[in-house]
Amino acid sequence: MIFWCEKVEGGTKPFLNDVEITQLQNELNVQFPKSYIEKLKKQNGGQVVFNAISVDFENTWSEPDFTLHLPFYAMESLTYDTYNLYKGILPEWGIHGKNMIFAESEGIYWYYFKFSDDSNNPSIWCLDISDVSNHLVAYSFDELLTKLYVQKSEPLDLDDVFVGFPTMEEIYEIVEGNDEDAILEAYSYWMTLRQDIKGLVRELIKKIEQSDDEDMLDAYAMYLTEMMVNSSGSESISFEEVISLFNKKSSIVNLNAQVSRLREEVFGG
Known part of the structure; x- marks a missing residue:
């Protein structure tokens, strides 16, 4: 079965590294699914030939009266x-x-392995941040593969998906407050709405420059990296400037993962 798109988006993908696989499995104390590793040995990430996965629960993406999918x-x-x-x-x-x-997908749906029940055969779950819900998608990676398909109908309009989100005015008010947890959540909504990207980038840069908290810096840097790579954040600041900003905080928090991702976006590979 063809799985990966022939055209690789986002530059050359890194080869799967056996040492890193072992390191990750040891850190998590798990075993990655065999079929998952086999797919990544052929291509370590990127676009697939599918665009949908069949699910059995109501969600914020499927159109009414159409097959439930994400x-x-x-x-x-x-x-x-x-x-x-x-x-x-x-x-x-x-x-x-x-x-x-x-x-x-769409900056809203996050698919993850849940190893808690079985360290050798994780179930597949999806976090939907558009309504802050969590769903079982498949009992194994092998089952997930059987649920992938090409959905030809138009998806639900994103304006409908965002029903229940705070308004931009409410988000602006929250980020001016002092509740760090609420601020991080507001930034997540802001990122998902994809409005006033330049304003969000300015906010994140300001937070990174002013913060000395390791956890908050890590979160802000992750958000800014996401905006640079997947949105138009580079219209406000260059990748090189963001890398320099992250390096200035190296005495407080290790941001090497974010720096590596930004460098990969600039130089490829």
Whole structure:
């Protein structure tokens, strides 16, 4: 079965590194699914030939009266830097335990392995931040592969997906406050809405420059990296300037994963 798109988006993908696989498995005390590793040996992340995954629960993406599904376009590379880049996302939304993100779509749907029940055969879950819900997608990676398909109908309009989100005025008010947890959540909504990108980039830069808190710096840097790579953040500041900013905070927090991702975007490979 053809799985990967022939055209690789986002530059050359890194080769799968056996040493990093062992390092990650030892750190998580798990075994990655055999079929998952086999896919990544052929290509370590990137666009797939599918665009949807069949699900059995109501969600914020499927059109009424159509087959229940979620978007699924690509998988992340399996590297230690990628793992470090994404490992803080699930805890920010109240999901803890032995987990690892391996794919995302639309900046809203985060797919991850849940190893808590079985360290050798994780179930597949999806965090939907548009309504802050969490869903079982498949009982194994092999089952997930059987659920992927090409959805030809038009997806639900994103304006409908964002019903229930705070307004931009409310987000601006929250980020001017002092509740760090609320501020991080507001930034997540702001990123998802993709409005006033330049304003969000300015806010994140200001927070990184002013903060001396390791956890907050890590979160702000992750958000800014996401905006630079997947949005138009580079219209406000260059990749080189962001890398320099992250390096200035190296005495407080290790941002090497974010720096590596930014360098890969600039130089490829």
